[in-house]
Structures are given as C-alpha cells and as structure tokens.
Amino acid sequence: MADRSGNFDVRHQGGFTLIAAFTFFALYLPIAVLVVFAFNGGDSISDWQGLSLHWFYEAARDDRVIDAAIRSFVLAVSAGGIATLTATLAAIATTRTAPYRGLSAKYAFINLPLMVPEIVTGVALLIFFSRVKMWTGYSGLGYLIAAHAAFCIPFAYLPIRARLESMDDSLERAAADLYATPFRAFRYVTLPLLWPGVLAGFMLAFVISLDDVVITEFVKSGGQDTLPTYMLGQIRRGTTPAMNAISTIFLLFSVLAVTIMFLVDGKRAKAQ
Amino acid sequence: MAPNNAVEIWRVTKIYGSGDGAVTAVNDVTLNIGTNEFFTLLGPSGCGKTSLLRLIAGFEYPASGDIILDGETITATPPYKRPINTVFQSYALFPHMTVAENIGFGLKMLDLPKAEIEPRVAEMLRLVRMEALASRPVSKLSGGQQQRVALARALAPCPKVLLLDEPLSALDYKLRKEMQVELKRLQAETGVTFIFVTHDQEEALTMSDRIAVMSGGKLLQVGGPREIYNHPANRFVASFIGEANFLDVTVTGETGEGLSLALASGETFTGPASDELSAGAKVTAMIRPEHVRLQPASGEAGGLTGTIENIAYIGTDTYYHVVISQGQALSVRLQNRPEDGFTLETGDRVSLSLPVSALRYLKD
Amino acid sequence: MSAAPDLITLNHRRDIRNRWLLSLPALLIILLAATGPLLIVLIYSFLTPGDYGDVKWLFSTDAWVNVLFQRDIFDDTLSLADAHISIFLRSINLSVMTTIATVVFGFPTAWFIATRPARTRELWLFLITIPFWTNILIRTFAMLEVIRNEGLVNMLLIKAGIINAPIQMLFTDGAVLAGMVYVYLPMMVLPVYASLEKLDFRLVEAAYDLYATPFRVLTKVILPIVKPGVVAGSILVFIPSLGAYVSPSILGGGKNLMIGNLIGLQFGQGRNWPLGSALSISLMIVVMIALLAYVRYAGKGANAHG
Numbered sequence: 001m002a003d004r005s006g007n008f009d010v011r012h013q014g015g016f017t018l019i020a021a022f023t024f025f026a027l028y029l030p031i032a033v034l035v036v037f038a039f040n041g042g043d044s045i046s047d048w049q050g051l052s053l054h055w056f057y058e059a060a061r062d063d064r065v066i067d068a069a070i071r072s073f074v075l076a077v078s079a080g081g082i083a084t085l086t087a088t089l090a091a092i093a094t095t096r097t098a099p100y101r102g103l104s105a106k107y108a109f110i111n112l113p114l115m116v117p118e119i120v121t122g123v124a125l126l127i128f129f130s131r132v133k134m135w136t137g138y139s140g141l142g143y144l145i146a147a148h149a150a151f152c153i154p155f156a157y158l159p160i161r162a163r164l165e166s167m168d169d170s171l172e173r174a175a176a177d178l179y180a181t182p183f184r185a186f187r188y189v190t191l192p193l194l195w196p197g198v199l200a201g202f203m204l205a206f207v208i209s210l211d212d213v214v215i216t217e218f219v220k221s222g223g224q225d226t227l228p229t230y231m232l233g234q235i236r237r238g239t240t241p242a243m244n245a246i247s248t249i250f251l252l253f254s255v256l257a258v259t260i261m262f263l264v265d266g267k268r269a270k271a272q
Numbered sequence: 273m274a275p276n277n278a279v280e281i282w283r284v285t286k287i288y289g290s291g292d293g294a295v296t297a298v299n300d301v302t303l304n305i306g307t308n309e310f311f312t313l314l315g316p317s318g319c320g321k322t323s324l325l326r327l328i329a330g331f332e333y334p335a336s337g338d339i340i341l342d343g344e345t346i347t348a349t350p351p352y353k354r355p356i357n358t359v360f361q362s363y364a365l366f367p368h369m370t371v372a373e374n375i376g377f378g379l380k381m382l383d384l385p386k387a388e389i390e391p392r393v394a395e396m397l398r399l400v401r402m403e404a405l406a407s408r409p410v411s412k413l414s415g416g417q418q419q420r421v422a423l424a425r426a427l428a429p430c431p432k433v434l435l436l437d438e439p440l441s442a443l444d445y446k447l448r449k450e451m452q453v454e455l456k457r458l459q460a461e462t463g464v465t466f467i468f469v470t471h472d473q474e475e476a477l478t479m480s481d482r483i484a485v486m487s488g489g490k491l492l493q494v495g496g497p498r499e500i501y502n503h504p505a506n507r508f509v510a511s512f513i514g515e516a517n518f519l520d521v522t523v524t525g526e527t528g529e530g531l532s533l534a535l536a537s538g539e540t541f542t543g544p545a546s547d548e549l550s551a552g553a554k555v556t557a558m559i560r561p562e563h564v565r566l567q568p569a570s571g572e573a574g575g576l577t578g579t580i581e582n583i584a585y586i587g588t589d590t591y592y593h594v595v596i597s598q599g600q601a602l603s604v605r606l607q608n609r610p611e612d613g614f615t616l617e618t619g620d621r622v623s624l625s626l627p628v629s630a631l632r633y634l635k636d
Numbered sequence: 637m638s639a640a641p642d643l644i645t646l647n648h649r650r651d652i653r654n655r656w657l658l659s660l661p662a663l664l665i666i667l668l669a670a671t672g673p674l675l676i677v678l679i680y681s682f683l684t685p686g687d688y689g690d691v692k693w694l695f696s697t698d699a700w701v702n703v704l705f706q707r708d709i710f711d712d713t714l715s716l717a718d719a720h721i722s723i724f725l726r727s728i729n730l731s732v733m734t735t736i737a738t739v740v741f742g743f744p745t746a747w748f749i750a751t752r753p754a755r756t757r758e759l760w761l762f763l764i765t766i767p768f769w770t771n772i773l774i775r776t777f778a779m780l781e782v783i784r785n786e787g788l789v790n791m792l793l794i795k796a797g798i799i800n801a802p803i804q805m806l807f808t809d810g811a812v813l814a815g816m817v818y819v820y821l822p823m824m825v826l827p828v829y830a831s832l833e834k835l836d837f838r839l840v841e842a843a844y845d846l847y848a849t850p851f852r853v854l855t856k857v858i859l860p861i862v863k864p865g866v867v868a869g870s871i872l873v874f875i876p877s878l879g880a881y882v883s884p885s886i887l888g889g890g891k892n893l894m895i896g897n898l899i900g901l902q903f904g905q906g907r908n909w910p911l912g913s914a915l916s917i918s919l920m921i922v923v924m925i926a927l928l929a930y931v932r933y934a935g936k937g938a939n940a941h942g
Contacts, residue, residue: 014850098648112671119895119899175381178352179378179381179429180352213881
C-alpha cells in the first residue's frame with residue numbers, strides 16, 4: 001500500500017478499482033454488442049457475417065418504424081415543450097419568495113409523479129382516459145402528450161429550479177432599483193441568466209419522453225405506437241438485427257441529447 | 273425645512289416575521305438627511321442599518337411610518353419608480369452584460385433614446401476612469417473595477433439619492449483606502465446625496481458629513497464625526513466608536529474646577545461641572561485611552577496611581593493596561609516618541625492624570 | 637398614521653396570488669395526467685369487472701379479496717392465492733436483491749469516480765450518465781442479446797470448451813435480476829457519488845492517524861458519513877424495481893412475472909380491471925411504506941447533523 005516510491009494513499013480501498021472497472025465494462029459491453037450486430041451482414045444476431053448497413057436500410061424501409069419514430073419525436077418535442085414551459089413558471093413561483101403556506105406541499109406535488117411506479121400511473125391513465133375518450137370522442141395524440149408532459153415536469157423543473165436558486169437574487173433587486181418593472185426585470189435579467197437551465201430542462205424532458213415505454217404502452221390508442229412501444233412488441237415476438245439498427249440510431253440521439261446537456265451544464269459550472 | 277432635506281424618515285418601524293418569531297429590525301426611527309450630504313448609517317451587524325437602507329430603496333415596506341423624498345411621500349412606491357439608486361454589497365452586476373451595458377441599463381429602463389444613453393454612459397465611464405474597459409464582460413473585472421462599474425451604473429440615471437450598502441467590505445485594505453477617497457471625489461463632483469452603510473467606525477469617521485449610530489433597530493445618536501467621537505450620547509456609542517474607559521464614580525462635592533468624583537476604592541479625581549449632577553449621585557465617567565496622561569509614580573500625594581499589568585506595543589503607540597484598584601482598570605494609549613525619557617515595565621507603579629476637559633458623563 | 641400595514645398585507649397577498657397563478661399550469665397537468673387518476677383506480681378497485689374489460693358500476697370487494705385469496709369454483713371456499721402471493725414475494729425479493737447488488741457494484745464505482753482527479757472525474761461521471769439516459773428498453777434488449785442461448789456469453793463459453801450446450805439463462809429470475817441491476821445501477825452510483833464528493837478526506841486521514849486499518853476506515857468513518865447517499869440510492873433503485881415492467885416481461889418471459897406484469901395482465905388478457913386496480917393500490921401501499929421509512933430516516937439524519 002505504502003510503497004517507497006509513492007505516498008500513503010488515503011483514497012485507496014482494496015478491490016474498489018477492480019469492481020469499478022468491472023462495472024464500467026459490464027455497463028458498456030451489452031450496448032457495444034448491440035451496436036456491433038446492427039452492422040451485421042447476415043440475418044443472425046449472434047454470428048458475425050460481415051459488415052453491412054443492410055439492417056439500417058431494412059429499418060428505414062419499414063413504414064411502421066418511420067411512423068413510430070416521427071410520433072415519438074413529435075410527442076417528445078410537444079410534451080417536453082409543455083413540461084419545460086410550465087415547469088419554468090412553477091420554478092419561478094417556488095423560488096425567491098418568502099415561504100408561504102402551501103409552498104412545500106407544492107414542491108412535493110410537483111415531484112409526486114416520480115414516486116408513483118410507472119405501471120400504476122399507466123393503468124390509472126388507461127382507466128381515466130378511456131372514460132374521457134367515451135365522453136368526448138377524441139382519441140388523438142393529446143392523451144399521450146398530456147401524460148408525457150405530466151411525468152416530464154419534475155425532470156424539467158429540477159435544473160431550472162437549481163439554476164434559479166443559485167442565481168444571486170440581488171441581480172433582480174438591482175434591476176428593480178434601476179427602474180425595471182417586474183416584467184422587464186424578468187425579461188432582461190432573469191430570463192437571459194435562466195436560459196441554460198431552461199435548455200437543460202428541455203433536454204431532460206425530451207429524453208425522458210423519448211424513453212418512456214410503460215406509460216405509453218397503456219395510454220396509447222390503436223395505431224399510436226411510439227418507437228419504444230413498437231420495439232417492445234417486436235422484441236416480444238422475437239427479433240431481427242433490424243431492432244439493433246433502430247436501437248443504435250435511438251442510442252445516438254440519447255447520447256447527443258445528454259452531451260448537449262452536459263456541455264450546457266459545464267458552461268454554467270465554469271461561469272460561476 | 274423640507275427643501276433642505278433630501279430624505280425624511282418619519283417614525284419608521286419594520287418588523288420581520290410574526291408572532292413569537294417577530295423581530296423588530298427598525299424601531300421607530302426618525303431621521304432627516306440633507307441634500308448633498310454624505311450621510312452614514314453606522315452600527316454592528318444586525319443593528320437595522322441595512323434594513324433601513326432597503327426601506328429607503330423600496331425593497332421593503334415599513335410596518336408603520338413614512339419615507340419622504342424631496343417633500344414627496346414614497347413609502348408605498350415600488351423601487352423601480354423611486355429616483356434612488358443602490359450600490360449593492362455584492363455589486364450585483366449583470367453577468368450577461370458588458371460594462372457599458374450594465375451602466376446603461378437604468379437609462380434603457382427609463383426608455384431614454386439611444387442618442388442620450390450613449391453619451392451618458394461614456395460620461396460615467398470617464399467619471400469612474402473605466403473608458404478602456406467599456407465592452408468587457410463584467411465577469412472579467414477585478415474587485416475594484418467591479419466596484420467602479422457598480423458606482424457608475426447607480427449614478428448614471430442621476431438619482432436624487434445614492435444608497436451604498438457596505439460597498440467597500442469586499443475590498444482589501446489598500447484598495448478600500450483608495451476607494452474611500454474616490455467615493456468622496458464622486459460625491460463632490462456629482463452633488464448627489466449619499467447614504468452610506470458601514471460597520472467600520474473608522475470608515476464612517478473618515479468619510480461622513482454626518483453619522484447616525486444604530487443599535488438593536490434604534491437610532492442612538494446623529495451628528496458630525498467630531499461630535500459623535502467627542503460627545504457620545506451613551507455608553508454604546510462611546511465604546512462602538514473608538515475605544516473608551518468607563519469609570520463608575522460617585523459625586524462627592526463641588527470644587528472650583530468642577531465636580532469632585534470618587535471611585536469605589538476611595539481614590540478621588542476632578543471631573544467637569546454638570547448641572548444635572550449633585551453630591552451623592554452615581555454616574556459613569558468616560559475617558560478615551562489617548563487622553564489619559566501617565567507618569568512613573570513619583571511618590572507625590574494626590575491623583576490616581578496604579579500598577580501596569582500589561583503592555584501592548586503597536587508601532588506608533590503603546591497601550592498600557594493599568595490597574596488602579598480591585599476591579600477598576602484603565603487603558604492608556606501613549607504615542608511612541610524618541611525623546612520620551614522613560615521606559616515602563618510590567619509591574620511598575622505609575623501615576624495617572626485625567627484631564628477635566630477630556631472626561632464625559634454618560635447615561636447607560 | 638399611514639396605511640402602511642395594509643400595504644404589506646396587500647403586497648404579500650398579491651405576491652401569493654401571482655405565485656399560485658404561475659404554478660397552476662404545472663400543478664393542473666400533474667393532477668389531471670398523473671396523480672388525480674390514482675383516485676379513480678381506488679374507486680375501480682371496489683367495482684365489478686365488465687365482460688370485455690372496463691367495469692360495471694356495482695360495488696364489490698371481490699377484487700380486494702382476490703388480491704390474496706382465490707375462491708374455489710366448486711365449493712366456494714377461500715384459499716390463499718398462491719400465484720399472487722408468490723408474485724408479490726418474488727417482486728419484493730428481486731427488488732431487495734437488486735438494491736443490494738447495486739450497492740455492491742455501485743459504491744466502489746462511485747468511490748472510484750470520486751477519487752479521480754477533478755478533470756477526469758467529469759468524464760467518468762459522463763460515462764455513468766450516458767446509460768442512465770439511454771432507453772430502458774434498449775438496455776434491457778442489449779442484456780437479452782448477451783445472455784440468450786445464442787448470445788455472446790454462451791457462445792464464448794462453448795467456443796472456450798467450458799460447456800457443450802448453452803446454459804439457459806434467459807427467462808429465469810436470475811435474468812430478471814441481472815437486467816434490473818444493469819438498468820438501475822446508475823441510480824445508485826449518482827447519489828452515492830454526490831455524497832462521496834462532499835466527503836472531507838481529512839477525516840479519512842484523521843482516522844488513519846488514529847490507528848484505523850483501511851477496512852475500519854471504510855466501515856467506521858466513510859460509510860456512516862455517506863450513508864444518506866446510499867439510502868437515497870437504495871430508494872431510487874428499490875421503488876422502480878418493485879414496479880418493474882420491462883425487465884421481467886422481456887427477460888423473465890411468461891413464467892417469471894412481477895407485480896407490474898400481473899397488473900398489466902389484468903388490463904389486457906385478464907380483463908379484470910378491478911383486480912388490476914386493487915393490485916395497483918397494493919403496490920402503491922408497499923411503495924408508500926418504503927418512502928415513509930425513508931422520510932423518517934432522512935428526517936432523523938437531518939436532526940442528528942443539526
């Protein structure tokens with residue numbers, strides 16, 4: 001432990017590095033296998049038969065895949081947008097204020113969707129929306145958008161609230177002192193400074209919506225498959241490497257979104 | 273009287289919280305601040321000086337009382353409608369704007385045309401000597417530069433009153449001294465009324481036309497620096513501003529020079545005359561350490577004598593802690609001069625004399 | 637006197653009204669599309685199943701009886717519903733094991749990240765975050781690819797000559813466990829890392845200085861300090877594990893159900909919405925007990941650290 005060349009390392013714990021190495025390896029191995037076999041030439045998902053983009057073409061030719069992908073994207077953009085907008089308003093209403101009755105209850109309520117198992121929310125919405133569908137006759141994408149917006153709000157709320165709380169509140173006071181009305185103080189001072197938080201919130205909400213399987217599975221009407229629910233159905237029936245190709249593209253999107261979020265967040269850390 | 277007062281504070285009280293947890297931050301304060309005055313609110317932290325400043329700025333509303341600006345009641349006016357600007361303790365510069373954008377912000381919010389804003393910003397940059405840094409982001413400025421930008425930003429809209437909330441506390445000693453001079457210059461050049469908050473008594477004495485000493489939300493004394501130092505209204509003011517020796521004495525009678533005073537241990541000395549005190553009265557007498565005279569004990573009768581218990585050398589001066597009797601000690605501050613013929617050691621007997629003109633009687 | 641007291645109250649009231657208005661859209665969406673419908677689930681659990689799904693509006697406690705008991709169709713006697721009870725026990729058992737496994741792998745990983753130099757730490761953290769934001773379905777699918785009979789593990793073992801025929805790993809409880817550990821591991825690493833990051837290593841130095849061995853430093857100093865992070869991570873892993881739906885339905889096959897699948901079945905082939913509702917409420921109750929235990933622990937911890 002304390003060899004003569006180095007110093008005694010208080011950060012060393014026997015075996016921890018080995019376990020961590022295994023963890024990272026185990027975390028990425030399945031994903032790597034998945035991606036590699038997306039480029040397999042043959043129709044096997046275990047035997048390597050040469051490099052090919054065949055399965056990407058196959059997936060792109062399938063109307064159901066394209067249809068589901070477009071629906072997923074539209075859903076994630078609209079639900080993420082709604083969640084970000086409402087979460088921003090809520091974050092403003094729950095920060096930089098003298099504590100008032102109902103503030104902590106409000107905070108708990110916004111985070112409540114995180115506490116309920118997805119399957120329970122899924123069946124609850126199945127029951128509720130099936131009633132609403134009967135009353136209104138409407139069976140469009142609105143139900144999915146509402147459901148996704150609801151569970152995205154706590155995720156969007158998190159970085160926006162954190163950003164507001166770390167912001168020096170004397171800046172808004174300075175704006176008011178310099179003749180800015182409350183609206184103008186928000187427009188010229190709070191919002192420009194809040195922007196990275198809002199962007200991070202939207203990216204989070206977008207990814208969360210894009211990833212959802214369980215709630216979507218129960219809320220969707222016939223013919224409203226998103227990419228994940230379409231994939232779930234396919235995987236249950238047995239798979240072709242086309243699934244690997246779709247997953248690879250999907251992965252790329254997630255990694256991209258997380259990278260953007262990380263960069264925005266990193267910028268904030270450096271600015272402070 | 274009104275035209276000469278920039279700000280009138282009339283019986284203002286501010287209470288935070290409610291019920292058992294309520295704290296009276298400002299307690300029935302009445303105060304007039306003159307036009308073009310450099311006025312300082314001085315007191316320890318938590319004394320209510322910052323609360324009073326926030327009430328004047330409009331960030332808080334008083335529970336009772338009124339605030340009047342140039343004869344106009346502004347008690348209920350929101351901050352963005354008061355022609356009063358603030359230099360914040362943390363400067364509160366907008367991090368997403370350049371130096372010039374920060375300085376021009378107030379003018380922009382007042383909807384002035386660009387043609388007016390630009391020359392005014394340039395003028396302000398010149399005033400605080402920051403012309404070269406106009407387009408720099410404020411995050412790239414040093415503490416002293418940020419301070420100047422904060423000043424220029426607050427002065428740009430030509431406020432009637434400038435509020436300064438401990439603006440120098442974040443600067444190091446040397447820069448603080450420079451900025452003190454700079455602030456005095458700016459006040460003289462702009463003619464704006466400055467209300468300055470600090471807990472640093474030396475800073476207050478150096479810079480102010482008048483000082484208001486606060487403690488526990490109450491106003492204790494208002495006056496010029498000399499008046500406050502030489503004639504403190506009470507024991508708190510005397511000990512907060514400068515150093516002070518307090519002697520509990522009993523008036524034993526009158527002499528030609530004034531009153532004859534006796535310590536509990538029986539030693540007597542002479543204090544100034546007073547109409548309010550007669551024989552038998554108990555009172556606290558105050559004297560500053562630098563006013564006490566000290567000699568090696570010569571054996572002559574009369575006056576006070578004591579023993580040096582402790583000596584602290586601070587370069588320009590030396591402090592002597594002299595015990596007169598049980599429970600009664602005096603701090604004496606003597607200037608170190610090369611021609612002084614004596615050196616004193618711990619344990620030496622010394623005789624002390626307290627000039628009558630330097631003694632004050634204090635209420636508690 | 638001035639009207640100042642009214643001014644304060646007035647401003648305060650207006651401020652609060654504005655704040656409620658601002659938060660209203662978010663609260664409304666959550667109420668309508670997340671938490672409000674839970675009440676309807678409660679109501680449905682006391683109704684009679686409809687013939688083709690949905691319910692008949694007849695009060696009945698059958699659904700709740702059916703959660704734990706089954707009625708014999710011939711003599712109408714009640715006996716314990718072994719299938720349901722075993723699914724509940726399997727779910728709890730698997731969730732506890734998942735939580736333990738994520739601590740065993742997650743703690744050293746978080747420690748590893750927290751002890752990296754500041755610059756590379758960001759990168760390691762990023763590597764943990766990527767799977768966290770990657771679709772659960774894709775990650776579960778990836779796991780399926782690896783452990784299926786023709787998958788990578790069996791293939792390698794056969795090629796290496798260790799086994800002749802593939803080992804059946806898929807569609808076992810072990811597969812479900814592996815899938816859940818795989819999927820929920822980042823949920824453990826992140827909060828543990830957050831508390832390790834704040835750990836003052838001078839305390840560790842002090843412990844070594846006072847004759848503690850590395851193992852004792854870990855158990856007597858480090859673990860007690862970062863316990864809140866481990867407990868928070870455990871809650872974050874345990875609750876979604878308990879309600880897991882994707883992992884058991886892909887890796888567990890038809891036989892190794894968990895509560896989530898059992899509930900899902902009642903709204904699909906089972907066509908017994910009241911039973912599904914009663915099972916959902918039961919799951920909520922277990923989750924709530926876990927959360928309450930956590931809140932009590934967290935509350936106590938906060939007090940202790942004053």
